Amino acid sequence: MKRWLPSLPLSFALLATWLLLNQSIAPAHLLLGSVLAVAAPLLARPLQPHGHARIRRPLALFRLLWMSAIEIVRSCVNVSSIILFRKAEGVNSQFIRVPLDLRSPHGLALLSCLINSTPGTVWVELLSDGKELLLHVFDLHDEQWWIDTIKTRYEQPIREVFEPDTLQGENP
Amino acid sequence: MSFAASLPWWAALPAATFLVLGGLITLIGAIGLLRLKDFYQRIHGPAITITLGAGCILIASMIYFTTQQSRPVIHELLISAFVLMSAPVVAMLIMRSAVYRDLRAGRASAITGGSNSQVPGNDKQP
Amino acid sequence: MTAMPWLQHLIVLPVLIPLVVGAVLIPVNETRHQLKFGFNLASTALSLFVAIALLLMADNGHWPLDIGVYLAANWPAPFGIVLVVDRLAALMLLLTATIALAVLIFSMQRWSRIGVHFHSLFQFLLMGLNGAFLTNDLFNLFVFFEVMLAASYGLVLHGYNLRRIRTGMQYIAINLVASFLFLIGVALIYAASGTLNIADLTTRVAQLGAEDSYLLSVGACILALAFLTKGAMWPLGFWLPGTYAAASPPVAAMLVLMTKVGVYAVLRVWQAVFGDEAGVLSGFGLDALMIGGMATLMFGAIGMLASQDGGRMAGYGAIISSGTLLAVIGQSEEGALAAGLYYLVGSTLAMAAFMMLIELTERIRPPGAALLAVTMEAFAIEDKPEDPVGVGIPRSLAFLGLAFAGCALVISGMPPLSGFIAKFSLFHALLDARAGDGVASVAPMTWLLIALIVLTGLAAIISLMRLGVRTFWASGALAAPRLQFSEAAPIAALVVLCVVLSVQAGAVFAYLTRTADGLARSADYSERVLTEPSVRPAAGHGGAQ
Amino acid sequence: MELVIAISVGIVFGAGVWLILRPRTFQLITGLMLMSYAVNLFIFAMGRLWVNQPPITPVAGIDPTQFADPLPQALVLTAIVIGFATTALYLVIMIGARGLTGSDHVDGEEPRE
Amino acid sequence: MLLFSLIFVPFVGSLVAALLPADARNREAWLAGGVTVYGLVVAASLYPEIAAGEILRHDLPWLPAQGLDFVLRVDGLAWVFTMLVLAIGFLVVLYARYYMSPSDPVPRFFSFLLAFMGSMLGVVLSGNLVQLVVFWELTSLTSFLLIAYWHHRADARRGARMAFTVTATGGLCLMAGVLVLGHIVGSYDLDVVLAAGDRIRAHDLYLVALVLIALGALTKSAQFPFHFWLPHAMAAPTPVSSYLHSATMVKAGVFLLVRLWPALSGTPEWSWIIGGAGVCTLLIGAFAAIFQHDLKGLLAYSTISHLGLITVLIGIGTPLAMVAAIFHILNHATFKASLFMAAGIIDHETGTRDMRVLRGLRHKLPITATLAIVAGAAMAGVPLLNGFLSKEMFFSEALLVGSDRNWWMSAAAVAMGIFSVAYSLRFIAIFFGPPATDLPRVPHEPPRWMRFPVELLVLACLVVGVVPAISIGPILDVAVHATLGASTPQYDLAPWHGFNLPLLMSVIALVGGVLFYVVLRNRFDLHARTRTPLIYRFNGAQAYETVMLRLTSGAEWLLRWLGTSRLQPQLLIMIIAMLGVPLLLAGVPTQWTTIPRQGTDPLFALVWVIGCVCAVAGAWMAKYHRLAALSLIGGTGIITAITFLWLSAPDLALTQLMVETVTTVLILLGLRWLPPRIEAKELETPSGVWLHRSRDMAVAVAGGLAMAALTYAVLIHPASDTISDFFLLRALSEGGGSNVVNVLLVDFRSFDTLGEVTVLSIVALTVYALLRRFRPAPESTGVPAQQGHSLDPASHQTPAEQANSGYLMVAGIYLRLLLPFLGVIAVYFFMRGHNLPGGGFVAGLIFAVAILVQYMLAGAVWVENHLRVRPHRWLAFGLVLACTTGLGAWLFEYPFLTTHTAHVTLPLLGDLHLPSAFVFDLGVFAAVVGTTMLILVALAHQSVRAHRLPSEEAPQDSRRPS
Amino acid sequence: MSAATLLSFAIMFALVCTVLAMLLCGMRLVIGPTAQDRILALDTLWMTTMLLVLMLGIRFGNLVFFEAAMLIALIGFVSTVALAKFLMRGEVIE
Numbered sequence A: 001m002k003r004w005l006p007s008l009p010l011s012f013a014l015l016a017t018w019l020l021l022n023q024s025i026a027p028a029h030l031l032l033g034s035v036l037a038v039a040a041p042l043l044a045r046p047l048q049p050h051g052h053a054r055i056r057r058p059l060a061l062f063r064l065l066w067m068s069a070i071e072i073v074r075s076c077v078n079v080s081s082i083i084l085f086r087k088a089e090g091v092n093s094q095f096i097r098v099p100l101d102l103r104s105p106h107g108l109a110l111l112s113c114l115i116n117s118t119p120g121t122v123w124v125e126l127l128s129d130g131k132e133l134l135l136h137v138f139d140l141h142d143e144q145w146w147i148d149t150i151k152t153r154y155e156q157p158i159r160e161v162f163e164p165d166t167l168q169g170e171n172p
Numbered sequence B: 001m002s003f004a005a006s007l008p009w010w011a012a013l014p015a016a017t018f019l020v021l022g023g024l025i026t027l028i029g030a031i032g033l034l035r036l037k038d039f040y041q042r043i044h045g046p047a048i049t050i051t052l053g054a055g056c057i058l059i060a061s062m063i064y065f066t067t068q069q070s071r072p073v074i075h076e077l078l079i080s081a082f083v084l085m086s087a088p089v090v091a092m093l094i095m096r097s098a099v100y101r102d103l104r105a106g107r108a109s110a111i112t113g114g115s116n117s118q119v120p121g122n123d124k125q126p
Numbered sequence C: 001m002t003a004m005p006w007l008q009h010l011i012v013l014p015v016l017i018p019l020v021v022g023a024v025l026i027p028v029n030e031t032r033h034q035l036k037f038g039f040n041l042a043s044t045a046l047s048l049f050v051a052i053a054l055l056l057m058a059d060n061g062h063w064p065l066d067i068g069v070y071l072a073a074n075w076p077a078p079f080g081i082v083l084v085v086d087r088l089a090a091l092m093l094l095l096t097a098t099i100a101l102a103v104l105i106f107s108m109q110r111w112s113r114i115g116v117h118f119h120s121l122f123q124f125l126l127m128g129l130n131g132a133f134l135t136n137d138l139f140n141l142f143v144f145f146e147v148m149l150a151a152s153y154g155l156v157l158h159g160y161n162l163r164r165i166r167t168g169m170q171y172i173a174i175n176l177v178a179s180f181l182f183l184i185g186v187a188l189i190y191a192a193s194g195t196l197n198i199a200d201l202t203t204r205v206a207q208l209g210a211e212d213s214y215l216l217s218v219g220a221c222i223l224a225l226a227f228l229t230k231g232a233m234w235p236l237g238f239w240l241p242g243t244y245a246a247a248s249p250p251v252a253a254m255l256v257l258m259t260k261v262g263v264y265a266v267l268r269v270w271q272a273v274f275g276d277e278a279g280v281l282s283g284f285g286l287d288a289l290m291i292g293g294m295a296t297l298m299f300g301a302i303g304m305l306a307s308q309d310g311g312r313m314a315g316y317g318a319i320i321s322s323g324t325l326l327a328v329i330g331q332s333e334e335g336a337l338a339a340g341l342y343y344l345v346g347s348t349l350a351m352a353a354f355m356m357l358i359e360l361t362e363r364i365r366p367p368g369a370a371l372l373a374v375t376m377e378a379f380a381i382e383d384k385p386e387d388p389v390g391v392g393i394p395r396s397l398a399f400l401g402l403a404f405a406g407c408a409l410v411i412s413g414m415p416p417l418s419g420f421i422a423k424f425s426l427f428h429a430l431l432d433a434r435a436g437d438g439v440a441s442v443a444p445m446t447w448l449l450i451a452l453i454v455l456t457g458l459a460a461i462i463s464l465m466r467l468g469v470r471t472f473w474a475s476g477a478l479a480a481p482r483l484q485f486s487e488a489a490p491i492a493a494l495v496v497l498c499v500v501l502s503v504q505a506g507a508v509f510a511y512l513t514r515t516a517d518g519l520a521r522s523a524d525y526s527e528r529v530l531t532e533p534s535v536r537p538a539a540g541h542g543g544a545q
Numbered sequence D: 001m002e003l004v005i006a007i008s009v010g011i012v013f014g015a016g017v018w019l020i021l022r023p024r025t026f027q028l029i030t031g032l033m034l035m036s037y038a039v040n041l042f043i044f045a046m047g048r049l050w051v052n053q054p055p056i057t058p059v060a061g062i063d064p065t066q067f068a069d070p071l072p073q074a075l076v077l078t079a080i081v082i083g084f085a086t087t088a089l090y091l092v093i094m095i096g097a098r099g100l101t102g103s104d105h106v107d108g109e110e111p112r113e
Numbered sequence E: 001m002l003l004f005s006l007i008f009v010p011f012v013g014s015l016v017a018a019l020l021p022a023d024a025r026n027r028e029a030w031l032a033g034g035v036t037v038y039g040l041v042v043a044a045s046l047y048p049e050i051a052a053g054e055i056l057r058h059d060l061p062w063l064p065a066q067g068l069d070f071v072l073r074v075d076g077l078a079w080v081f082t083m084l085v086l087a088i089g090f091l092v093v094l095y096a097r098y099y100m101s102p103s104d105p106v107p108r109f110f111s112f113l114l115a116f117m118g119s120m121l122g123v124v125l126s127g128n129l130v131q132l133v134v135f136w137e138l139t140s141l142t143s144f145l146l147i148a149y150w151h152h153r154a155d156a157r158r159g160a161r162m163a164f165t166v167t168a169t170g171g172l173c174l175m176a177g178v179l180v181l182g183h184i185v186g187s188y189d190l191d192v193v194l195a196a197g198d199r200i201r202a203h204d205l206y207l208v209a210l211v212l213i214a215l216g217a218l219t220k221s222a223q224f225p226f227h228f229w230l231p232h233a234m235a236a237p238t239p240v241s242s243y244l245h246s247a248t249m250v251k252a253g254v255f256l257l258v259r260l261w262p263a264l265s266g267t268p269e270w271s272w273i274i275g276g277a278g279v280c281t282l283l284i285g286a287f288a289a290i291f292q293h294d295l296k297g298l299l300a301y302s303t304i305s306h307l308g309l310i311t312v313l314i315g316i317g318t319p320l321a322m323v324a325a326i327f328h329i330l331n332h333a334t335f336k337a338s339l340f341m342a343a344g345i346i347d348h349e350t351g352t353r354d355m356r357v358l359r360g361l362r363h364k365l366p367i368t369a370t371l372a373i374v375a376g377a378a379m380a381g382v383p384l385l386n387g388f389l390s391k392e393m394f395f396s397e398a399l400l401v402g403s404d405r406n407w408w409m410s411a412a413a414v415a416m417g418i419f420s421v422a423y424s425l426r427f428i429a430i431f432f433g434p435p436a437t438d439l440p441r442v443p444h445e446p447p448r449w450m451r452f453p454v455e456l457l458v459l460a461c462l463v464v465g466v467v468p469a470i471s472i473g474p475i476l477d478v479a480v481h482a483t484l485g486a487s488t489p490q491y492d493l494a495p496w497h498g499f500n501l502p503l504l505m506s507v508i509a510l511v512g513g514v515l516f517y518v519v520l521r522n523r524f525d526l527h528a529r530t531r532t533p534l535i536y537r538f539n540g541a542q543a544y545e546t547v548m549l550r551l552t553s554g555a556e557w558l559l560r561w562l563g564t565s566r567l568q569p570q571l572l573i574m575i576i577a578m579l580g581v582p583l584l585l586a587g588v589p590t591q592w593t594t595i596p597r598q599g600t601d602p603l604f605a606l607v608w609v610i611g612c613v614c615a616v617a618g619a620w621m622a623k624y625h626r627l628a629a630l631s632l633i634g635g636t637g638i639i640t641a642i643t644f645l646w647l648s649a650p651d652l653a654l655t656q657l658m659v660e661t662v663t664t665v666l667i668l669l670g671l672r673w674l675p676p677r678i679e680a681k682e683l684e685t686p687s688g689v690w691l692h693r694s695r696d697m698a699v700a701v702a703g704g705l706a707m708a709a710l711t712y713a714v715l716i717h718p719a720s721d722t723i724s725d726f727f728l729l730r731a732l733s734e735g736g737g738s739n740v741v742n743v744l745l746v747d748f749r750s751f752d753t754l755g756e757v758t759v760l761s762i763v764a765l766t767v768y769a770l771l772r773r774f775r776p777a778p779e780s781t782g783v784p785a786q787q788g789h790s791l792d793p794a795s796h797q798t799p800a801e802q803a804n805s806g807y808l809m810v811a812g813i814y815l816r817l818l819l820p821f822l823g824v825i826a827v828y829f830f831m832r833g834h835n836l837p838g839g840g841f842v843a844g845l846i847f848a849v850a851i852l853v854q855y856m857l858a859g860a861v862w863v864e865n866h867l868r869v870r871p872h873r874w875l876a877f878g879l880v881l882a883c884t885t886g887l888g889a890w891l892f893e894y895p896f897l898t899t900h901t902a903h904v905t906l907p908l909l910g911d912l913h914l915p916s917a918f919v920f921d922l923g924v925f926a927a928v929v930g931t932t933m934l935i936l937v938a939l940a941h942q943s944v945r946a947h948r949l950p951s952e953e954a955p956q957d958s959r960r961p962s
Numbered sequence F: 001m002s003a004a005t006l007l008s009f010a011i012m013f014a015l016v017c018t019v020l021a022m023l024l025c026g027m028r029l030v031i032g033p034t035a036q037d038r039i040l041a042l043d044t045l046w047m048t049t050m051l052l053v054l055m056l057g058i059r060f061g062n063l064v065f066f067e068a069a070m071l072i073a074l075i076g077f078v079s080t081v082a083l084a085k086f087l088m089r090g091e092v093i094e
């Protein structure tokens, strides 16, 4: 199974992409889409050293995404108001370092997506062999608050999704 | 605008709202890009465009075409997906390149923004 | 028309053979040089056969009005792209194939090995040249020009060194800009006339309103600039001598053909678009062409006199030949055109041979000696007679000398080879055609042209003699060059062809007169092209289109 | 629209011309790129301007006057592709020349004054 | 055929001679002698007909279109010249057999000599003037080769070039003259031309023709002011001098004048031009001859003088003068050839030709001395020798024509007589006096057969001089009759005509000459003079050299003014031409029909404000801020894409976007090899640069305005009836696709597309070939500074490490995830291309970009270790697939590239339409992928290569395993 | 005010906003001052262009625009990544 279908979610996503693109669920498209959904990951496999993400807790993922969506909208309003109404000099833009326990590359990727999608924060890079995240914050008022937020609101759920085993090992 | 004539209110109103919102956010993002002080601030401007601006307009498009074509038109989701996949990459790469550029040039103040914040750097540096 | 005669496919072969062979050779490893060369040779030889066959077909009534039409993709003119073989196209194909074969054999030992993908590029160059000669569609002409140019870029830089890359950069930049001009010209012509097909243009030109005529003529001017840049008309051809001198000899020999493509395109487009059918636009720009041609002639002659090395001289020789042809086209006189075509054939063969020869003569003496010889000539230093010449010139030197003399005679238009016959026939046509009842009818411009051509010939003689004397006779280390048979044979063959051209001048002229005659009848041409029906489905074959 | 396109073509072309007359290879290549935009737009404009009438014919038996002229579009497509190829080529030659000649002058050597 | 062989055989002989071995002196001589004897026999066999006044013709078709046949025409004049050429030729061959040294490469000599002989025969036997010109130039050519026979000597090369330049130029004039003549007469046939004398002389172009032909003749015959080449031609071996430069080639000029006498003569112009040149030559040549120190030089000037004499006679142009001219041609040939040969023997035997050294040779070379003295006497015009006869005829003609009014003519004749006696004495003097002791070699009598030709010729001088009427009479007669026809005068060939004025002149000349010589020798020390008095200032040779040098330097100067080898001016010219030529030729229209336009959308205008600002700013920054310029131009590209989209060209927009992206990456890949430009130096700009810049700015603005105007003019003008409707109407029904642009590309105009992908492939191959030999600039060979910087944690990682665990790890998750999506989307755009925007090209680029992203992410080495991309195969596969699809049509008996559609009905899937255009498009796709990958990968590999190099040199830098 | 008018006003407004946003991006692109500013501006320009294209699709009621928008969303980042990588590492493909 794994040999022919490296990742079922990916294949489904590809099939969905195909059907969405063609806006059709005609048999021909289903067939062709399926062929592509199988073939494309297979052909791309040599270039995927980290393999594909295995989502252990889909529900946790959806919860996380929903929360993030709200956070994004909120941050968006904040950033907009800063841009429109505050003097640039008054904005306290800072780099901060967030210690990370998350190790899964896919988890880190998701984290980066969430952080970067949230206006006001930009992921710069992982430091100290991935134990620390360098972030840039648009308007920093309280560094510790940021660190805590990221640890609890983002890192924790992501670890739940991608590395529940290690998480349980740490917090029994 | 011939197709729009047949649009019912219940679709037109949210579509219009999302459009206006999307347009505004996009503009604000661009304003941020233009008027903020330095690069590290400016990079936060377009972020709103990419996430919320794009989202609003995509939703508007979905609403509009679904009503107009009388069938679910949701392929805009693809765009959202692709944007969500590529935007973080772009942001982190531009940011990192800027950081190291400034570090190499010895413009640490540009990074710290003249404040007391930590300078990012290589911990392994001897 | 039910089924398509198989022979008809011959028309597309000059494009197709090189394309397929060039493509097939791409993945073949460079270490299998023999194989690549073999394919290339077979393809080029086949192209030669096809060209001969097409020439015969175009001349023996195989097609109505002796014009073969091939509807690529089976769409009728003016909508689809149409390949057309008439006598002129067949002649150019033959010339191309001949020179290509000679060049290829010449490059077997050395030049094809100094860089990668020589053989594919060579085949693609052939494809571009042949396509440019065959196509009847302006934009398709652009495409084939680009094919040709792209391949020539590759070949000009083949085995690149400092000199090649300097001139190559210039060559490419100029041609890129010229391509823009080409596009602008084609676009304007389309905007004005609504068509891209040259034959269709013939029928449309006369019906155009004043504004569209204006747009068409502006487009034609700009298009002509693109052609003339390739054809190296003064002042658009300064790139040529340097490029020729720097390119490797076989490539330079092929470049000679490429200048002719520029001239060919001007001739083709002008005869069809601004011919007798063109109404008010008939003969548009011909005077400018003639003046430009004459300026080019003059420039070429000056350049030739000023040149010290063979490659550069050959380049200016090519400019001279372009200038002559352009001026002849500008005269728009049938007899002169036939003579011009004869000149084109002879001078192209000789220039190609000359390009290859130059390289061989450079093996005669070490570079220092040549420089010394130049200095001594310049200051008229009398060197003491040295030890008498040894036991005669070694054979290779004799061969080179003979071939050099042959080329020089043709290029300078000295008797008895084809160059002289061409010039004489040209003068004859210019004078005779206007003779009528006396003197007054020979325009001063015609006299000027004749005088210029004569003087240019003189300049060519002087320069080539100087070069020859320096190369073969100047004292100094004189090494009997090592020649491969594969290097000598193609040169010999081309020179012999020039001789045959002179001996068989009568037959050749008969053909060329028919060619010029056909060119002048643009209405026939367009009728033939536009009425060629597409192949309709025969019973049993469903599903076409 | 017509005026906008015309002025734009003019400006982009002019900028391209200015650049190709400059002495540095990089300027030349950027000039070629700009000229190529302008020329492509120019060819495109030869089919006149059509808003929201792409030459996509959903059914047979359409009224051809209701669609943009497809031919210039096809020509531009080919021109874009060829322009891309030649830009690539010039680029490679440009860096090759820079390496070999030690100069990024378009003549491959600094002008002698 | 026999006639034809007369010309043909020497050329064949020449060819054979060239192929003989270098040391085959005897075989060469036998061959050449055989050829000559054959010719003599053939020519002699024609005598009966010729003597009967017949004109023999042999026509071979040659250039019917120009009304030109290859005609051999033998009349008396031609026959006499043929005999002369062959007879002297035979003697020269015999002489040369002994003259040429064993170390000389004889094949070349005899080959050239025979070729010359053939050419000369061609000149005299030509039945039409064009053919005559051909052989005329051939004699120039062969003589050039013969003069330069000892080409290791600078004087030989110089003499040959001079002779060739002068005579070939004359030949060109002659050709022009012949053309004019042909224009006047309407034919080049000699018979027709000779018969049209009156028409020619009455024509407006007569003078032009005359001058041009005279230039040809006078240069060939070394007439003033073109005589200077002849003395320099003496660098040739003596047999050549004796043959070409006394007996035959230089006679070609006068032969031509005699030949065309019926057509051209009889006008004052003729007399003035021909006669005038002749008189000057006569005097200058004779005078200069006296002051030579070189034996051959003396003979050369004497030849010039005698040719002048002949020219004067022709210029006089009366029938009797013509008789004298022809007669003197023959006489001069005999005595001068023998004198040259004698000079050659002396040179050969003593090792020198310097008359200041030579003396008393009669002791060692008694027979040669006797012969030379007799021949010299003939040259001086001593009675009872042939030279006397023709010279006396000249005197009498000079008297007759000159009469009282033009007494100077007679004076000149006498002066020439005096001079010729003087130089003959100078020549003869070498045999007298005490024997020289300081000669390079001790002279002996030459071999018997080497002297034989001289003996024969001297004998001829004597016989003709004593019994002219029976010896030369009949021969002269045929020539004269052939030339003069009905106007042949009565003339009397006899050594004695009684006491008359010409005799007196002869006596004056003889006596005066002796006195003059004695005076010169005793009072003016001839031997010490290094230059000819009075006329040394007129040095033709120097003038020639000056002209040649000036020609070159002038040409170089002009070339600098008229041309350039720099790129920028050339591009400037192109742009100016693009602006100017249409204005010049087509002008500006006065009125313009317009159509209602599309309303202007302010948004669109605003979009273009961005586009234009980007373009202008990009142009502004391209010099110092490359990255900025690149970004800005990318901005213009985006706007262009939007424009396409806005204005109903979605395919273009997609393509533009893709190309934009790939081009940006491409240029970035290249940018790495362009070292940064140093700004500081450039800051101070000289004022000249501003001038250039304003000029360029003006041109750029003009160019922009012109394009804008053209665009606007077209856009507001109604479109013509275009061929586009055809495509719109048939794309779906017959092309099987609703996206007309795509159907155009893969069906209607698939031939274009085939060429287009070929261009792509060619460029890819070229780039690949170039980069194989790529040598980066020294500054950019190293690893970029960014990568070695200690601050950057990535600086010590391989690209793979960066992507798999380094700073790119997180980004890599996305970029790698995108790969299958991009693949699917490429397929999508490919599949739908026929009906909606997309197609093989866009799909190919998307696919290529998908892989490219992987390269950017993880580096070339890693990607290629995990995925073999074989761009060459993609390329070949694409091209071959496209061609094969096209060729498939052949099987159905359709033209190349005809589209076929397979209609398949499958269960569950329904109707499927598979147009062959689809497969064609697949070929396009593959070729595009191959091209893009090949170019980008080849560029990318440079980094790998460049990094490997320094690491090989510095092993401590082990950061890259590669 | 009909639904259509409302929508057309909304589209007009959004279009104007987007084009203005593009203009601002263009200005940042021109004024820089640093290379990263320009890259950021270019990336934003791509994004706003995508939005513009989407809105034009709504305005013209034509789904063809969608394809272009999708392509921009997919591909637009590539040049940005390349530019950023160039800045960061001095070369795009190592």
Ligand code: NA
Pocket (backbone or CB within 6 Å): A115, A116, A117, A118, A119, A120, A121, A122, B047
């Ligand atoms: Na963010």
Ligand code: NA
Pocket (backbone or CB within 6 Å): C073, E746, E747, E748, E750, E897, E898, E899, E917
């Ligand atoms: Na087809």
